[in-house]
Each structure stands twice: as C-alpha cells, then as structure tokens.
Amino acid sequence: MRFAAFMKIVNRKNIKPIEDACGKLQELYNSKNLSLSYSVINNSSKPHKHKKMEEVYFVVKGKAKFKIGNSIFPIRAGDAFSIPKNEYHNIQDVEKTVELVVVTNPKFDPSDLIYPSTSPAERDGAGFRTLNTRSG
Numbered sequence: 001m002r003f004a005a006f007m008k009i010v011n012r013k014n015i016k017p018i019e020d021a022c023g024k025l026q027e028l029y030n031s032k033n034l035s036l037s038y039s040v041i042n043n044s045s046k047p048h049k050h051k052k053m054e055e056v057y058f059v060v061k062g063k064a065k066f067k068i069g070n071s072i073f074p075i076r077a078g079d080a081f082s083i084p085k086n087e088y089h090n091i092q093d094v095e096k097t098v099e100l101v102v103v104t105n106p107k108f109d110p111s112d113l114i115y116p117s118t119s120p121a122e123r124d125g126a127g128f129r130t131l132n133t134r135s136g
Contacts, residue, residue, distance in 0.1 A: 012038050021046040021113050022091070022102070035108035039100045044092040050112045053104045055083040062098035064091050088116060 010028055015038075017024035023041035030036070041064070057066075063076040068089040075081070075091075075098075083089050091098055 018110075020110070021048040021115070022100070025102070025108075027108055030107040033106055035102075035104045037102040037104070037108060039102050041091050041094055041098045041100070042096075043094055045090045047088050047090040047116055049088045049114050050085050050104075051114060052085060052106060052112045053109065054085045055105075056103040057081055057083065058101040058103075060099040060101060062094065062096060064094040064098045066091055 012026055012028060015026040015028060017026045017040070019025075020039070022039045022045045024039065026038045028036050028038060038060075044064075047067070057075075058080045059075050059077050061077050063074070066073045066075045066081065066089070068083060068087050072092075073081075091100075
C-alpha cells in the first residue's frame with residue numbers, strides 16, 4: 001500500500017476545460033516537471049509559441065494540418081509529434097474536431113503563451129515579433 005499515499009486518479013469528465021490557444025484544454029495531471037492535458041480543437045488553434053515549454057502532441061481523434069514555422073504537415077488519429085520551445089505552431093484546417101493528448105515540459109504555464117505580432121516593423125527572423133499577451 002505504499003502507493004496509496006500519493007495515488008490520485010482523475011477522470012477527464014470531472015475537469016472543467018479552459019479556453020486556450022489550443023482550444024478547450026483540460027489539465028489532467030501536473031508535477032514540477034510536466035503536465036498531461038487533453039485538448040479539443042474545432043476549426044483551428046491560435047498561432048503561438050512557448051519560451052519555456054516544449055510539447056508532445058498525440059492525436060486521439062480527427063484530421064487536420066499542423067503548422068510549425070513555415071512548414072505544414074498533415075496529422076491524423078494515432079500520430080504523435082514533438083514541438084520544441086520557441087517555435088510558432090498551430091493546428092489548422094480541422095476536419096470536424098481534433099482531440100489531442102498534450103504533454104508539456106516543464107508543467108503547463110498559461111503565462112508562457114506567446115502570440116505573434118502583426119506589425120511588420122516589429123517582426124523577428126521568423127517573421128513575427130513575440131508578444132506575451134497574458135500576464136502571469
């Protein structure tokens with residue numbers, strides 16, 4: 001019974017989703033080093049990057065396109081892929097709904113969502129200026 005002291009089982013149905021750059025996000029687990037979340041995306045997610053977090057996505061359901069930097073890749077149920085920090089990315093051209101399991105390292109931090117600027121005078125080498133539109 002040594003595991004009983006720290007064992008916690010959660011069900012996604014009991015976690016209230018938050019609106020996030022990646023649709024409706026439910027954080028199922030977190031520790032100092034990582035988070036495990038479930039994300040539901042309709043249509044598309046907002047282009048963004050993270051200064052601290054790297055991510056791994058596992059597509060549970062649906063088909064869409066994944067854009068990272070200037071590259072676009074088709075994704076579908078069963079696909080897994082990693083997203084390094086400091087890379088603009090988003091899910092687009094969603095067919096119906098895409099559902100993802102998302103792992104972040106370190107743990108999910110909403111203040112680490114960085115959206116691109118639309119000002120041409122303030123763009124960086126990737127074509128965007130980073131703006132942190134959330135305060136933490």
